[in-house]
Amino acid sequence: xxxxxxxxxxxxxxxxxxxxxxxxxxxxxxxxxxxxxxxxxxxxxxxxxxxxxxxxxxxxxxxxxxxxxxxxxxxxxxxxxxxxxxxxxxxxxxxxxxxxxxxxxxxxxxxxxxxxxxxxxxxxxxxxxxxxxxxxxxxxxxxxxxxxxxxxxxxxxxxxxxxxxxxxxxxxxxxxxxxxxxxxxxxxxxxxxxxxxxxxxxxxxxxxxxxxxxxxxxxxxxxxxxxxxxxxxxxxxxxxxxxxxxxxxxxxxxxxxxxxx
Numbered sequence: 001x002x003x004x005x006x007x008x009x010x011x012x013x014x015x016x017x018x019x020x021x022x023x024x025x026x027x028x029x030x031x032x033x034x035x036x037x038x039x040x041x042x043x044x045x046x047x048x049x050x051x052x053x054x055x056x057x058x059x060x061x062x063x064x065x066x067x068x069x070x071x072x073x074x075x076x077x078x079x080x081x082x083x084x085x086x087x088x089x090x091x092x093x094x095x096x097x098x099x100x101x102x103x104x105x106x107x108x109x110x111x112x113x114x115x116x117x118x119x120x121x122x123x124x125x126x127x128x129x130x131x132x133x134x135x136x137x138x139x140x141x142x143x144x145x146x147x148x149x150x151x152x153x154x155x156x157x158x159x160x161x162x163x164x165x166x167x168x169x170x171x172x173x174x175x176x177x178x179x180x181x182x183x184x185x186x187x188x189x190x191x192x193x194x195x196x197x198x199x200x201x202x203x204x205x206x207x208x209x210x211x212x213x214x215x216x217x218x219x220x221x222x223x224x225x226x227x228x229x230x231x232x233x234x235x236x237x238x239x240x241x242x243x244x245x246x247x248x249x250x251x252x253x254x255x256x257x258x259x260x261x
Contacts, residue, residue, distance in 0.1 A: 043098030
């Protein structure tokens with residue numbers, strides 16, 4: 001089972017890009033991570049970079065010990081990223097308020113299974129045969145309103161308090177990290193998307209699915225979605241980052257850390 005991957009990150013209408021993303025591979029194991037930082041004085045840049053660096057390093061340690069990429073183990077990897085951000089906060093007072101959302105996808109190509117973990121409102125999707133079969137649930141105020149039947153899902157993107165989060169890495173207390181519970185069997189044609197809120201805010205899931213049908217590669221898929229995003233976005237739009245992972249023929253990738261430009 002092969003993989004195709006592509007990523008995009010853009011400063012949007014902001015002066016600084018506080019997103020970071022990375023890919024990792026060890027034999028038949030593959031992982032992709034996307035993080036969205038927040039915090040003044042460059043704290044967002046630092047938080048997302050620390051999150052991605054720690055995830056990649058921890059995945060290498062986990063693989064060396066033969067531990068499987070289950071949802072629970074990916075959750076533990078994000079916990080290590082949380083510890084690393086807190087440690088950096090304690091050593092630099094200017095970074096004391098930095099935080100980062102994150103989403104982490106792990107795939108075992110030999111076993112044909114995937115798992116994931118996430119914190120905040122950076123999302124993971126899996127699309128299969130024209131349908132959304134996986135969508136992570138944000139740790140946010142509007143998601144809690146949806147869960148309580150106080151808000152319709154179609155109203156999320158335009159809600160004035162959409163950016164209020166209940167959890168982010170860099171939190172010592174009341175941290176929430178969600179993870180897949182059972183191994184998720186992947187099949188040829190599955191399309192995974194990891195993306196920050198600056199990306200999904202302007203892209204309804206129906207647009208994401210429609211773009212798959214018009215794209216021959218994950219890079220072309222991202223290009224179509226970015227074109228739609230640019231047409232719909234406000235002048236001061238947030239940074240946006242997305243990584244696509246298609247199950248199908250692929251060229252091999254290596255470990256990459258990419259603080260966004």
